[in-house]
Amino acid sequence: MTRYLLKRLFWMVPLLVGISLISFLIMHLAPGDITTTEAGFNPKASEESRQKLRQLYHLDEPLLVQYGLWLKRMATLDFGTSFASHQRPVFLEHKDEKGNVSKGMIQEALPITLLINVLSLALIIAVALPLGVISSLYQNKSPDRAITVFVFVGFAVPGFWLALLLMYWLGVAHDWLPISGLHSLGYEHLAWPARLWDTAKHLAIPVFISSLGGLAGISLFVRNGMLDVLHQDYITTARAKGLPENAVVYRHALRNAMLPLITILGLSIPGLIGGSVIAESLFAIPGMGKLFYDAVLMRDFPVIMGILTIGAALTLIGNLLADIAYAWADPRVRRGVTG
Amino acid sequence: MLHKVLLAASLALSACGQPNSASTANLDSPYPPQTGGTLVDAMSGEPSSLIPMIAGESAASAIASNIFNALLKYDKNLELEGELAKSWDISNDQKTITFHLKPNLKWADGVPLTSNDMLFTWKLVTDDNTRTPYGADYKLVVKAEAPDSQTFRVSYAQPYAPALDSWAGLQILPKHLLQGQDINTTAFARHPVGSHYYQLGEWNNGERISLVRNPNATQGQARIDRLLSRFIPDPAAQFLELMADNIDSMNLSPIQYARIFPARPDLNKKIALYKELGNAYTYLGFNLKHKPFDDRRIRQAINFAIDKQEVIDGVLLGLGEPVASPYKPGTRWSNPKLHPYPYDPKKAKQLLKEAGYADHDGDGILDRDGKPLAFEILTNQNKQREMSATLIQRRLKEIGIDVKIRVLEWASFIGRFIKTGDYDVVLLGWGLGQEPDQYNIWHSSQQAPGQFNFIGYSNPAVDRLLEQGRLELNPDKRQEIYHQFAKILLEDSPIVYLYAGYGLPAIHKRVKGIDNPAPPAGIGHNSYEWYIPEPLRRTEISAQ
Numbered sequence: 001m002t003r004y005l006l007k008r009l010f011w012m013v014p015l016l017v018g019i020s021l022i023s024f025l026i027m028h029l030a031p032g033d034i035t036t037t038e039a040g041f042n043p044k045a046s047e048e049s050r051q052k053l054r055q056l057y058h059l060d061e062p063l064l065v066q067y068g069l070w071l072k073r074m075a076t077l078d079f080g081t082s083f084a085s086h087q088r089p090v091f092l093e094h095k096d097e098k099g100n101v102s103k104g105m106i107q108e109a110l111p112i113t114l115l116i117n118v119l120s121l122a123l124i125i126a127v128a129l130p131l132g133v134i135s136s137l138y139q140n141k142s143p144d145r146a147i148t149v150f151v152f153v154g155f156a157v158p159g160f161w162l163a164l165l166l167m168y169w170l171g172v173a174h175d176w177l178p179i180s181g182l183h184s185l186g187y188e189h190l191a192w193p194a195r196l197w198d199t200a201k202h203l204a205i206p207v208f209i210s211s212l213g214g215l216a217g218i219s220l221f222v223r224n225g226m227l228d229v230l231h232q233d234y235i236t237t238a239r240a241k242g243l244p245e246n247a248v249v250y251r252h253a254l255r256n257a258m259l260p261l262i263t264i265l266g267l268s269i270p271g272l273i274g275g276s277v278i279a280e281s282l283f284a285i286p287g288m289g290k291l292f293y294d295a296v297l298m299r300d301f302p303v304i305m306g307i308l309t310i311g312a313a314l315t316l317i318g319n320l321l322a323d324i325a326y327a328w329a330d331p332r333v334r335r336g337v338t339g
Numbered sequence: 340m341l342h343k344v345l346l347a348a349s350l351a352l353s354a355c356g357q358p359n360s361a362s363t364a365n366l367d368s369p370y371p372p373q374t375g376g377t378l379v380d381a382m383s384g385e386p387s388s389l390i391p392m393i394a395g396e397s398a399a400s401a402i403a404s405n406i407f408n409a410l411l412k413y414d415k416n417l418e419l420e421g422e423l424a425k426s427w428d429i430s431n432d433q434k435t436i437t438f439h440l441k442p443n444l445k446w447a448d449g450v451p452l453t454s455n456d457m458l459f460t461w462k463l464v465t466d467d468n469t470r471t472p473y474g475a476d477y478k479l480v481v482k483a484e485a486p487d488s489q490t491f492r493v494s495y496a497q498p499y500a501p502a503l504d505s506w507a508g509l510q511i512l513p514k515h516l517l518q519g520q521d522i523n524t525t526a527f528a529r530h531p532v533g534s535h536y537y538q539l540g541e542w543n544n545g546e547r548i549s550l551v552r553n554p555n556a557t558q559g560q561a562r563i564d565r566l567l568s569r570f571i572p573d574p575a576a577q578f579l580e581l582m583a584d585n586i587d588s589m590n591l592s593p594i595q596y597a598r599i600f601p602a603r604p605d606l607n608k609k610i611a612l613y614k615e616l617g618n619a620y621t622y623l624g625f626n627l628k629h630k631p632f633d634d635r636r637i638r639q640a641i642n643f644a645i646d647k648q649e650v651i652d653g654v655l656l657g658l659g660e661p662v663a664s665p666y667k668p669g670t671r672w673s674n675p676k677l678h679p680y681p682y683d684p685k686k687a688k689q690l691l692k693e694a695g696y697a698d699h700d701g702d703g704i705l706d707r708d709g710k711p712l713a714f715e716i717l718t719n720q721n722k723q724r725e726m727s728a729t730l731i732q733r734r735l736k737e738i739g740i741d742v743k744i745r746v747l748e749w750a751s752f753i754g755r756f757i758k759t760g761d762y763d764v765v766l767l768g769w770g771l772g773q774e775p776d777q778y779n780i781w782h783s784s785q786q787a788p789g790q791f792n793f794i795g796y797s798n799p800a801v802d803r804l805l806e807q808g809r810l811e812l813n814p815d816k817r818q819e820i821y822h823q824f825a826k827i828l829l830e831d832s833p834i835v836y837l838y839a840g841y842g843l844p845a846i847h848k849r850v851k852g853i854d855n856p857a858p859p860a861g862i863g864h865n866s867y868e869w870y871i872p873e874p875l876r877r878t879e880i881s882a883q
């Protein structure tokens with residue numbers, strides 16, 4: 001098992017380098033660089049000063065040289081600083097000799113996005129699991145149909161449209177929830193329970209909106225998994241033994257139906273750091289989606305590469321974790337791995 | 340699209356309930372000026388840094404212009420006047436400008452502000468290590484000196500008329516805090532100390548920035564205590580916040596201004612709408628190096644074939660003005676005798692016929708030498724520009740020109756098409772500058788890749804006027820030069836002026852002292868005199 005793990009971890013390194021090289025090349029395929037986007041169309045900005053900037057950022061070097069420079073920095077886990085004029089560190093905070101701390105861009109955006117995504121994933125599972133089980137138990141009867149219609153409507157409704165309606169209804173027509181942002185004015189002066197309540201109120205609509213689309217996938221997944229299992233011989237055996245229906249469904253069927261869900265959860269780990277640009281703009285949440293989108297529009301290469309690399313690493317780790325969890329949960333897989 | 344959705348949403352839901360309006364009964368009664376209070380507004384972007392010469396984006400200059408002073412400024416009619424400078428003299432040979440500072444100027448931290456700070460700022464902006472795109476104007480200064488603490492003098496190799504504008508654009512930075520630091524990475528960018536009405540209070544990344552009154556302000560004291568800007572990227576979300584009374588001001592879109600507000604009397608009760616001339620115009624520009632756009636008759640024909648009022652009505656819902664020169668209507672640089680090309684399809688057809696175009700093959704599209712008159716309009720992702728292109732497409736179709744439209748993301752647009760000159764027609768915008776010099780945009784020498792005369796305009800008469808205009812510092816003589824320049828430009832029609840849209844600020848009625856109608860400089864010119872009477876202030880904020 002340890003050997004297997006080490007082998008998997010070892011192979012992740014060339015894979016990561018390959019992914020980063022491809023990302024780097026694709027990123028540079030798009031026309032333009034930071035000097036075309038930043039003050040690029042201001043007649044007061046001269047072409048010479050833009051050339052100067054290009055040299056400063058090595059944008060005038062051949063692509064492979066640029067990639068080499070980036071890789072060299074990355075080898076020491078240095079994500080570099082943004083091309084934008086604030087030149088903030090891409091990933092982690094940096095302290096200068098005077099003790100002034102400039103926060104990393106990903107460091108600031110990531111916790112917010114992570115919080116929203118973890119909450120919405122939890123909400124999705126908490127709702128989709130029972131929905132899926134109910135659907136399978138009442139296959140093709142009206143509860144099943146109603147649930148299917150509900151989750152597909154949730155999947156199909158444009159999130160930004162529903163978000164605007166909810167913002168209007170809950171925030172303008174009634175003063176129940178805040179409309180946008182993460183904190184109320186004067187948040188700093190609140191005691192911690194009030195802060196928690198304040199944040200919860202700000203997150204309510206965004207989390208609801210981002211979960212709604214995910215309900216359909218997971219609940220149908222659970223439903224179909226359950227249906228597969230319910231038709232297995234061992235369920236018939238369990239029923240024949242005279243086990244109560246609850247025990248059959250929850251102890252024997254559900255646990256087996258949950259196995260493929262591990263794969264799905266593993267695959268959703270990299271998704272946790274991605275935010276939705278539309279939702280983040282709408283709710284004025286400074287998260288990863290907007291950070292990435294703005295970086296692409298600005299051609300802020302260090303930030304783009306930073307986010308892509310972290311995403312790639314998390315994808316690989318997510319896959320590995322899913323495999324391990326699978327092996328742990330399913331003896332058949334475990335034997336295949338160690339044997 | 341969000342606006343349309345929002346419109347639908349607000350119409351659909353307006354029956355559901357009334358917004359949480361505070362007591363609006365006394366909003367309209369008069370109040371005497373008073374100091375205090377907080378003004379909350381929304382910005383769609385966040386500044387990257389608060390050092391104006393380094394951060395180029397509009398969000399940064401909006402905030403920084405409340406923190407830093409320049410030597411000169413524009414008054415409400417867009418004429419230059421002193422800000423840190425009490426007065427300025429121009430030498431007889433027009434090569435040297437001497438600024439005399441106002442007495443007893445101070446930085447927010449109490450340190451005296453002197454001509455040494457100006458000299459320091461000039462050195463900074465012209466330093467090769469400073470990461471600024473704006474150095475070019477200041478590098479023309481061959482000698483800058485501070486003979487005493489109240490005098491700052493700059494000399495040019497030859498008279499340079501845009502110099503005065505450039506000194507209104509350079510915000511002065513404190514030497515005592517920045518000396519010996521790397522301006523590109525200094526922490527000062529996020530902890531600025533200036534000399535204007537406000538100083539930085541707090542900056543919560545991604546959420547908001549707040550400014551508080553500067554007790555040592557050089558220009559007197561502003562009336563409002565605190566300015567709070569919330570970063571809300573989405574205009575629909577901004578509008579909802581305005582409706583819910585969580586922000587005091589925002590810039591409306593034409594749909595919000597002309598469709599939603601008239602339908603919502605409850606909003607009109609608490610929010611006042613203003614209209615000011617915007618700072619930019621939209622145009623259709625021809626690649627003059629490509630056939631057939633080298634032929635003036637073709638350009639004029641297209642100009643006659645486009646109904647500008649239709650574009651303004653359709654795209655801006657009437658909230659804009661046609662322009663006939665690249666200057667703000669109502670200012671001295673705009674030539675009042677010039678008028679846009681009228682909509683005249685007959686004349687357009689006539690001109691095309693003279694140029695040799697006719698529908699020889701009967702397919703409805705004009706052709707010459709077997710080649711149809713067809714081209715592509717390129718524009719960037721901007722709803723108003725896309726809609727304008729669509730209206731133009733239809734009008735040109737009517738006179739037998741086949742137009743396709745292509746919409747591109749900004750960096751690709753500039754990098755792939757503008758820089759390489761690989762396009763026929765673009766739909767873009769330029770600023771309606773306060774400074775009349777537009778050498779960079781129209782002079783024939785400015786056509787290299789990356790320079791701004793990318794349409795390839797070349798007219799010796801215009802070149803000469805632009806050169807003259809740069810040498811003449813007397814405003815009245817300059818005015819004549821630029822009136823003549825605009826006249827030739829209009830006749831030559833290298834671009835079709837489409838419209839200059841209005842800025843449409845909406846401000847809560849609790850804010851008093853706003854000039855209406857707006858002067859050429861816009862309503863913001865006297866924002867330091869705005870005030871919020873105590874009974875109308877927000878309770879939850881004033882409690883802090």
